[in-house]
Amino acid sequence: MGSLGEWPEPVVCVQSLSESGELVIPDQYVKPPLERPFSCLSDVNIPVIDLADLSVSREVTMKKILEACREWGFFQLVNHGVRTELVDEAREIWREFFHEPMEVKQKYANSPKTYEGFGSRLGVEKGAILDWNDYYYLNYLSHCRTKWPSQPSSLREVMEEYSNEILRLGATLLKVFSINLGLKEDYLQNAFGGRDVETCLRANFYPKCPQPDLTLGLSSHSDPGGVTFLLPDKQVCGLQVRKGDQWITVKPACHAIIVNIGDQLQVLSNAAYKSVEHRVVVNPNKERVSLAYFYNPKNDLLIQPISKLVTSQTPALYPPMTFNEYRSFIRTKGPHGKLQVESLKCPR
């Protein structure tokens, strides 16, 4: 295994593999048969929540959000108040970045130490099976300096506006999530560090793939952080969410923002809210772009089940741990289902 300071092998940009015209993908991208994207349910969708209803029919909407957090760990938010033009711009500006010449993108090549910048692999295990994906990680509100690409020139301005909107939405949802757990409305925001939340973004680029049945754009994983706000591609589906032993393909509503619960909220809520596995399938004819915005607790705060939610009937399921300690797992091993949050459970 490589150290967290370096990649264990030379990093190959997936876009260049896709553009090579080869009809066979390299062995390093071929998943074991059970992880390949076989059949999935296409007539079911994740819940859709209309945020405007929160002020019209508050109780019903709060209940819908509660059920979505408990049963699905995922929902699509419509009427979220983010300008539709901004929703499109925030995603499309990253598409433009990924279409910059390779020399431009390579200037921002990342290392496993912080992951920040342009990259093509997650995890430092030598010989690991990789995902069909290039990405750009950006620490937005964080103790680290943000590594902004200089092209496209309006990227920073667009992302700053988008980020302010997501911070607003994050604060609103954490209130709803707190009240739904029977807590004071500012409880979860304070547990995340108040105004010191850490946020980062990952723009994902999934190039066309000649053998999409053999690989994945992103392996099954649950998000290690607090709450994720995802802008999916407008034209191309690809996100699949686990429901029991089935995979559901998400059909994004127009200009919706997909929200999902991360592992830290599962821990804080003592598993009342579920951080659910998801993965991305790729397409032979079309590239796909998505933008994940991670709204996380401050790195060095201890995260543990909230004492009010721990009773003799519902004992604490997880030991205390900082988010920093927690996420070093995914940064070392890469995306691996829900092994981490499950393996941390306190012994009974």
Ligand SMILES: O=C(O)CCC(=O)C(=O)O
């Ligand atoms: O591309 C997608 O739809 C999902 C991306 C995702 O799960 C992630 O970036 O963690």
